[in-house]
Amino acid sequence: MKDEGLVSMCSAGQCVYNQQDQCHAEAIQVAVHEDHADCETFSPE
Numbered sequence: 001m002k003d004e005g006l007v008s009m010c011s012a013g014q015c016v017y018n019q020q021d022q023c024h025a026e027a028i029q030v031a032v033h034e035d036h037a038d039c040e041t042f043s044p045e
């Protein structure tokens with residue numbers, strides 16, 4: 001069983017992987033930044 005999560009909803013509309021608020025990246029990396037999680041796979045369009 002894989003231990004990676006699947007991201008579906010994402011509100012980062014400026015990300016190249018975001019299509020209609022859904023993430024289409026095969027895998028993402030998330031890091032904790034101060035008091036919230038940030039997606040490190042974010043890639044501007």
Ligand code: SF4
Nearest residue numbers: 010012015018023039
């Ligand atoms: S890669 Fe990260 S920021 Fe981009 S759509 Fe997916 S979850 Fe959102």
